[in-house]
Amino acid sequence: MTKKAIVWVREDFRIEDNEALSIATQNHEFVNALYIYNPKNFDNKREAQKWWLTKSLENFNIDLKKLNITLEVQLGDELEVLSNLKKENNVTVYWSKVYEPDIINKGKKIRDLFIKNEIQYKYFKGNILVEFQEMTKDDGTPYKVFTPFWKKTEQFYISKLPSKFIKVKSKAKKINIFKKSISIKEILPKKNWHKKFEKYWNPSEQEANKYLQELIDNRIEGYGDARDIPGVNGTSKLSPFLKFGQIHVEKIWKKCQAIKIKKIGYRKYINELGWREFSHSLINYFPQMLKGNLRKDFDNFPWVKNDKFLKAWKIGMTGYPIVDAGMRELYETGWMHNRVRMIVASFLVKHLRIHWIEGEKHFKNCLVDYNEASNVAQWQWVAGCGADAAPYFRIFNPILQGEKFDKDGIYTKKWVPELKNMPNKFLYKPWELESKYQEQIKVIVGVDYPNPIVDHVEARNAALNAFKTIKKN
Numbered sequence: 001m002t003k004k005a006i007v008w009v010r011e012d013f014r015i016e017d018n019e020a021l022s023i024a025t026q027n028h029e030f031v032n033a034l035y036i037y038n039p040k041n042f043d044n045k046r047e048a049q050k051w052w053l054t055k056s057l058e059n060f061n062i063d064l065k066k067l068n069i070t071l072e073v074q075l076g077d078e079l080e081v082l083s084n085l086k087k088e089n090n091v092t093v094y095w096s097k098v099y100e101p102d103i104i105n106k107g108k109k110i111r112d113l114f115i116k117n118e119i120q121y122k123y124f125k126g127n128i129l130v131e132f133q134e135m136t137k138d139d140g141t142p143y144k145v146f147t148p149f150w151k152k153t154e155q156f157y158i159s160k161l162p163s164k165f166i167k168v169k170s171k172a173k174k175i176n177i178f179k180k181s182i183s184i185k186e187i188l189p190k191k192n193w194h195k196k197f198e199k200y201w202n203p204s205e206q207e208a209n210k211y212l213q214e215l216i217d218n219r220i221e222g223y224g225d226a227r228d229i230p231g232v233n234g235t236s237k238l239s240p241f242l243k244f245g246q247i248h249v250e251k252i253w254k255k256c257q258a259i260k261i262k263k264i265g266y267r268k269y270i271n272e273l274g275w276r277e278f279s280h281s282l283i284n285y286f287p288q289m290l291k292g293n294l295r296k297d298f299d300n301f302p303w304v305k306n307d308k309f310l311k312a313w314k315i316g317m318t319g320y321p322i323v324d325a326g327m328r329e330l331y332e333t334g335w336m337h338n339r340v341r342m343i344v345a346s347f348l349v350k351h352l353r354i355h356w357i358e359g360e361k362h363f364k365n366c367l368v369d370y371n372e373a374s375n376v377a378q379w380q381w382v383a384g385c386g387a388d389a390a391p392y393f394r395i396f397n398p399i400l401q402g403e404k405f406d407k408d409g410i411y412t413k414k415w416v417p418e419l420k421n422m423p424n425k426f427l428y429k430p431w432e433l434e435s436k437y438q439e440q441i442k443v444i445v446g447v448d449y450p451n452p453i454v455d456h457v458e459a460r461n462a463a464l465n466a467f468k469t470i471k472k473n
């Protein structure tokens with residue numbers, strides 16, 4: 001047994017329920033945490049997550065210090081940084097798995113490197129209930145439909161012994177293993193737009209636990225209905241904390257199991273965790289979907305390239321208030337309500353017929369909760385080319401969606417404040433308000449708020465015609 005251990009942190013910014021950290025602290029005299037910041041994974045790709053990552057490192061460092069564990073942050077490619085470790089360092093490396101195909105492939109190279117350099121290592125289950133390798137259909141093939149997948153996965157998880165999370169042990173003394181750490185602040189995006197995120201989030205383990213407790217104590221019962229209403233605080237908002245591992249999904253599961261009287265809200269909530277599991281299974285069994293359509297017939301879809309429309313969508317200036325509200329919420333907070341994610345995604349791929357890959361890329365760059373599995377799977381679900389997807393011909397009407405899910409305009413008027421005086425009857429079709437009334441409320445459509453960039457009926461018909469072409473091929 002080596003004297004020293006390194007816990008290589010990737011998406012596990014928590015002390016509790018962290019098997020790699022607890023085992024390392026139980027077995028070694030000195031323990032360090034290591035984060036390797038590889039700019040290639042973030043620059044111009046995941047800018048919003050640079051902010052979340054910076055704050056996660058800062059907050060985690062505070063917690064680690066109390067245990068006499070030094071957090072070292074290294075810059076560069078993971079393989080290069082880890083190749084600096086030599087047998088003479090007398091160190092064992094621990095980490096938790098991340099279920100993304102590229103990361104898994106890199107992990108194999110890292111294990112080969114450690115074997116070559118005679119470095120001891122050990123890795124553990126990551127932030128998931130059931131690992132994708134553990135779950136296939138009875139005939140050994142992977143699931144492509146959610147309901148049977150989740151039925152079997154949930155049962156399998158229940159039948160297993162729960163993971164043993166032992167307590168992290170405080171260390172007597174701190175040490176350094178690497179020569180010099182980079183300053184955490186260097187990771188922050190160059191553009192200052194992320195400053196606004198501070199108003200909305202505090203990326204820490206303590207905050208994640210607070211969110212969970214508050215959901216369980218006050219809101220899970222009504223989750224089934226409230227989750228669809230963007231104007232109320234109806235969902236857990238745990239997604240970025242889950243992504244960065246400030247909370248383990250098994251903890252969410254256990255807390256939910258402890259609820260005495262489990263009503264429909266509980267079931268709906270647990271099912272959403274199931275979609276997260278399903279997405280991870282999909283991208284690992286079908287990694288080709290990270291680059292293109294899962295359903296190959298969609299390879300012939302006549303997508304439209306229109307930079308003007310794409311830009312209007314990104315900045316929330318499409319002239320469809322519920323779409324614009326969602327895109328502005330994303331830019332302001334790094335997060336968007338799930339119902340609205342579906343509406344804006346549908347608008348991009350169906351009304352504008354712009355390739356879902358463009359939307360996926362934009363979400364990846366702007367979401368603090370960006371998760372490769374959920375993002376790709378959900379974009380393809382909306383576009384109709386994914387697993388168990390919404391049929392392409394089911395096209396969300398952005399006017400009716402607004403009227404149904406944000407009837408009083410609470411959400412829309414918050415994010416599109418220029419429409420705050422618009423009567424609710426016209427909120428989702430402001431262009432229909434007579435111009436004399438537009439003047440009265442001082443919102444001239446086409447001046448103060450854009451005219452719709454496409455006509456809903458025409459866009460819908462064009463989308464359906466485009467869809468017919470792939471059916472013919």
Ligand SMILES: Cc1cc2nc3c(=O)[nH]c(=O)nc-3n(C[C@H](O)[C@H](O)[C@H](O)COP(=O)(O)OP(=O)(O)OC[C@H]3O[C@@H](n4cnc5c(N)ncnc54)[C@H](O)[C@@H]3O)c2cc1C
Nearest residue numbers: 235236237238239272273275276338341370371374375378
């Ligand atoms: C186009 C599109 C892109 C998306 N991209 C992402 C993404 O990059 N990262 C991400 O975490 N979610 C993504 N989602 C799924 C979903 O919108 C978010 O997980 C949810 O809005 C997060 O908010 P919450 O934590 O309050 O969710 P809650 O309603 O409280 O749900 C609890 C948890 O379940 C999981 N979950 C909920 N819905 C889904 C879903 N449909 N698919 C997979 N997991 C789900 C999340 O981990 C979430 O934190 C996307 C959805 C769409 C339509």
